Amino acid sequence: MFLTMVFYSMLRRKTRLFITLLAVAVGATIISGMVTVYREVPAQMSRAFRAYGANLLVLPSGERTEVSEERLKEIRASLADYEIVGIAPFLYDTLAVNKQPVIVGGTDFAELSRVSPYWQIDGAYPREGEKEVLLGSEFAQRLGAKKGSSVSISAGEGKAVQNYTVSGIVRTGGKEEQLAYVALPQLQRMTGRKGAVSLAQVSVVADGEQLEEVVSKVAAGTRDVTPQLVKQIAHSEGTVLGKLQALVLLVTLVVLVLTLICVTTTMMAVVTERRKEIGLKKALGAGNRDIVLEFLGNGCLLGAFGGIVGTGLGYIFAQSVSLNVFGRGIEFSPLIAVFSLVLSIIITGLASLIPVRIATGVDPAIVLRGE
Amino acid sequence: MSLLELKDVSMEYNGKVKALEHINLSVERGDWVAIMGPSGSGKTTLMNIIGCMDTATGGSVVLDGVDITNAGRPELMRIRRDKIGMVFQQFHLIPYLTAVENVMVAQYYHSMPDREEAIAALARVGVAERADHLPSQLSGGEQQRVCIARALINYPVLILADEPTGNLDEANQNLVMQIFRELHEEGHTILTVTHSPEVGAAAERCVVIEHGHMKAQ
Numbered sequence: 001m002f003l004t005m006v007f008y009s010m011l012r013r014k015t016r017l018f019i020t021l022l023a024v025a026v027g028a029t030i031i032s033g034m035v036t037v038y039r040e041v042p043a044q045m046s047r048a049f050r051a052y053g054a055n056l057l058v059l060p061s062g063e064r065t066e067v068s069e070e071r072l073k074e075i076r077a078s079l080a081d082y083e084i085v086g087i088a089p090f091l092y093d094t095l096a097v098n099k100q101p102v103i104v105g106g107t108d109f110a111e112l113s114r115v116s117p118y119w120q121i122d123g124a125y126p127r128e129g130e131k132e133v134l135l136g137s138e139f140a141q142r143l144g145a146k147k148g149s150s151v152s153i154s155a156g157e158g159k160a161v162q163n164y165t166v167s168g169i170v171r172t173g174g175k176e177e178q179l180a181y182v183a184l185p186q187l188q189r190m191t192g193r194k195g196a197v198s199l200a201q202v203s204v205v206a207d208g209e210q211l212e213e214v215v216s217k218v219a220a221g222t223r224d225v226t227p228q229l230v231k232q233i234a235h236s237e238g239t240v241l242g243k244l245q246a247l248v249l250l251v252t253l254v255v256l257v258l259t260l261i262c263v264t265t266t267m268m269a270v271v272t273e274r275r276k277e278i279g280l281k282k283a284l285g286a287g288n289r290d291i292v293l294e295f296l297g298n299g300c301l302l303g304a305f306g307g308i309v310g311t312g313l314g315y316i317f318a319q320s321v322s323l324n325v326f327g328r329g330i331e332f333s334p335l336i337a338v339f340s341l342v343l344s345i346i347i348t349g350l351a352s353l354i355p356v357r358i359a360t361g362v363d364p365a366i367v368l369r370g371e
Numbered sequence: 372m373s374l375l376e377l378k379d380v381s382m383e384y385n386g387k388v389k390a391l392e393h394i395n396l397s398v399e400r401g402d403w404v405a406i407m408g409p410s411g412s413g414k415t416t417l418m419n420i421i422g423c424m425d426t427a428t429g430g431s432v433v434l435d436g437v438d439i440t441n442a443g444r445p446e447l448m449r450i451r452r453d454k455i456g457m458v459f460q461q462f463h464l465i466p467y468l469t470a471v472e473n474v475m476v477a478q479y480y481h482s483m484p485d486r487e488e489a490i491a492a493l494a495r496v497g498v499a500e501r502a503d504h505l506p507s508q509l510s511g512g513e514q515q516r517v518c519i520a521r522a523l524i525n526y527p528v529l530i531l532a533d534e535p536t537g538n539l540d541e542a543n544q545n546l547v548m549q550i551f552r553e554l555h556e557e558g559h560t561i562l563t564v565t566h567s568p569e570v571g572a573a574a575e576r577c578v579v580i581e582h583g584h585m586k587a588q
């Protein structure tokens with residue numbers, strides 16, 4: 001009988017049921033959506049932040065000026081647990097380009113394009129195995145060289161001169177514009193520094209804490225190298241993330257309160273609407289306990305229904321946010337689903353408290369009084 | 372001992388409105404008493420006191436051997452549930468429950484819902500075939516009969532009916548009065564409130580109230 005009353009009091013009054021359900025469902029949608037976004041954003045944002053360059057530098061320790069390529073391979077292997085965007089090795093040396101002394105960087109362009117996607121290239125990166133060079137825009141201007149020009153490169157006075165084609169001009173807004181870049185093996189051969197690099201730029205998907213972990217892991221691996229955080233990026237990434245999460249949390253809180261208010265007012269309307277019915281039930285011998293249970297039962301049932309609908313919609317919502325903003329999907333989290341379902345039930349239960357108090361205050365004598 | 376004994380009962384609302392004064396009334400088991408009087412004379416107020424929905428501000432009320440003069444709300448609730456069956460002018464059926472479910476609600480609050488017994492109660496008042504209809508699908512007369520079935524379901528010692536035919540046409544009024552007559556013959560104790568002389572005349576005894584005072588027995 002209890003269940004009959006709780007079910008049919010809602011099912012046989014469709015509009016009211018629909019509106020309340022809608023309120024709960026919208027609340028649950030936003031909450032589960034927001035919580036999903038809240039949980040997913042850091043990872044997605046970290047990934048997005050990787051477009052701004054390396055967040056970790058691997059430098060030679062102490063007196064050393066070089067790191068061996070072998071070490072880099074070991075470091076890459078030791079970071080297998082993390083999502084590595086790229087590790088770009090750099091060997092720097094001074095060469096003569098068209099007889100002008102300039103610092104030339106030898107690197108792996110494939111890795112470089114992943115680590116520093118913000119580099120603006122007019123032209124292309126030097127192709128593997130080809131004698132091609134990438135010129136910094138400032139240096140290119142100094143030389144009067146353009147994309148497609150031919151330049152001569154030598155390791156110094158009296159050393160062999162080789163002809164290179166300019167594959168492109170790079171703009172970064174930084175000191176890179178004063179340099180020239182060739183493939184790492186070519187520079188190593190020209191300078192006789194086989195297997196050596198000056199430093200490596202690492203871009204790894206990790207938030208502040210994880211990054212500290214990565215640093216200590218690299219530091220523990222070998223004494224030859226010193227890992228160094230690119231503080232600026234790591235720091236600003238952390239602040240932006242913190243602010244974003246605070247915002248999401250705030251919105252979620254506001255939505256929670258709004259849902260609470262909305263459900264409370266609806267339940268109040270229901271109680272007012274059903275004053276006669278409550279009076280009648282009391283006249284028939286219902287105690288306050290019975291009335292409380294019925295309304296809480298009503299509330300929790302609504303919470304459960306709305307919660308299920310809302311959690312489903314919330315997932316779709318979070319999924320589309322993630323796809324649109326980060327271009328990447330998210331996995332369905334059963335934990336969040338259960339969480340938002342339980343939260344919906346708690347919220348509607350809470351929202352029912354004040355209306356239930358009003359309901360218990362109804363005087364059974366009203367049923368005998370005419371309107 | 373009488374089933375119901377009211378001694379010098381008075382009722383004041385908000386300490387000002389004197390709805391009842393010096394009411395003395397005793398009802399024996401098996402009696403059918405009609406309470407009559409113009410609108411606003413205090414009939415419903417009296418019903419509320421006898422039906423354990425309210426407590427009098429003066430005098431004493433004894434129902435079925437229990438002094439309810441100073442009973443608290445929970446106690447009144449229990450006495451009401453166990454001893455009283457009520458029929459209302461506006462029927463007060465729960466709109467989202469079917470006829471039989473409306474009867475079962477009374478069983479639910481009293482003890483245990485029993486569908487067969489509820490159907491039997493509906494059959495007793497001639498609406499068994501409407502058991503699965505919602506109140507909105509029933510005529511006024513049918514609704515009132517469901518209401519009577521609900522009042523009878525827990526074997527009350529006293530049936531209270533406040534203007535039971537107030538919202539019915541003549542044909543339905545006669546039908547409902549016939550049911551009351553049968554109940555009386557079966558030995559039920561009935562108190563009906565009415566301002567219709569016809570309905571009042573059907574009872575064994577008439578009590579007239581005017582401005583909160585008893586006029587005649």
Ligand SMILES: Nc1ncnc2c1ncn2[C@@H]1O[C@H](COP(=O)(O)OP(=O)(O)O)[C@@H](O)[C@H]1O
Nearest residue numbers: 384385388390409410411412413414415416417
């Ligand atoms: N809850 C109440 N509060 C204040 N006055 C009331 C209340 N109920 C009834 N009254 C007053 O008591 C008097 C008797 O009312 P009532 O018992 O309803 O009369 P009847 O049922 O005979 O029409 C009326 O004057 C009415 O205004």
Ligand SMILES: [Mg+2]
Nearest residue numbers: 370411414415
């Ligand atoms: Mg009245």
